[in-house]
Amino acid sequence: MKTALITGASSGIGREFARQYAVRGYRLILSARRKDVLEELSRELDTECVIMAVDLSDEGQCLKLLEDLREEKIDVLINNAGFGLAGDFLHSDLQRELSMIRVNDIALHILLKGILQKMNEKGEGTIVNVCSSAGLIPGGPYMATYYASKSYAVSLTRAVVQELKEAGSNVYVCALCPGPVDTDFNRNAGVTFSLKGITPQQCVSECLKEMEKRKTIIVPSATMKLAMLFSRLVPASVLVKITGHQQKKKTGQS
Numbered sequence: 001m002k003t004a005l006i007t008g009a010s011s012g013i014g015r016e017f018a019r020q021y022a023v024r025g026y027r028l029i030l031s032a033r034r035k036d037v038l039e040e041l042s043r044e045l046d047t048e049c050v051i052m053a054v055d056l057s058d059e060g061q062c063l064k065l066l067e068d069l070r071e072e073k074i075d076v077l078i079n080n081a082g083f084g085l086a087g088d089f090l091h092s093d094l095q096r097e098l099s100m101i102r103v104n105d106i107a108l109h110i111l112l113k114g115i116l117q118k119m120n121e122k123g124e125g126t127i128v129n130v131c132s133s134a135g136l137i138p139g140g141p142y143m144a145t146y147y148a149s150k151s152y153a154v155s156l157t158r159a160v161v162q163e164l165k166e167a168g169s170n171v172y173v174c175a176l177c178p179g180p181v182d183t184d185f186n187r188n189a190g191v192t193f194s195l196k197g198i199t200p201q202q203c204v205s206e207c208l209k210e211m212e213k214r215k216t217i218i219v220p221s222a223t224m225k226l227a228m229l230f231s232r233l234v235p236a237s238v239l240v241k242i243t244g245h246q247q248k249k250k251t252g253q254s
Contacts, residue, residue: 008081012183141244
């Protein structure tokens with residue numbers, strides 16, 4: 001039986017990945033901060049589940065998670081843990097921003113590197129870094145740190161993919177970059193999206209289909225694909241202004 005490790009599995013996209021991999025017959029290792037929520041999810045799923053309650057904003061706990069997984073054969077990593085934060089940079093909370101960077105970037109980096117090394121040794125495996133369409137845009141005023149954190153994740157993914165290709169590795173790595181998804185992200189980030197969000201089910205289902213084609217950057221939904229195409233045609237300085245205007249609307253500032 002193959003094993004999938006899913007971080008941020010307690011809600012939203014992570015929870016949906018757990019459901020869809022369970023249907024595919026995978027054994028699951030579920031990670032998030034809240035053990036009770038993970039246990040509730042495990043009772044719902046018709047597969048073996050291992051629960052690992054970890055706060056990925058703590059680098060020490062990230063490294064301990066890797067150590068605890070040392071004997072595990074992981075076939076799929078869904079590197080999903082992350083959150084957002086809205087507000088103007090001058091007044092946004094520094095500690096919340098640093099916590100977000102630790103989860104969105106440092107934890108993602110640690111797990112990507114550690115699990116990738118294991119997979120490369122055995123010559124196969126799949127890693128999905130759950131990023132955001134925000135990571136494909138040159139900047140996001142009023143969610144500046146969040147956009148920057150997702151740009152880091154996308155850039156890292158692209159570089160690692162090229163290195164693996166040049167090394168002849170069979171390990172597949174990709175970045176899932178959705179637009180708005182109907183999850184707890186909006187409430188936690190303090191934003192209201194102007195575009196209608198897609199469901200976690202649609203997001204994950206489209207991702208899994210694109211993974212079969214071994215795409216590096218996966219953008220679910222036709223609407224967001226068109227939006228990303230438009231963004232490539234607009235000068236960066238103009239796009240940042242447009243993005244900032246949209247972010248102000250999300251946070252109720254305009």
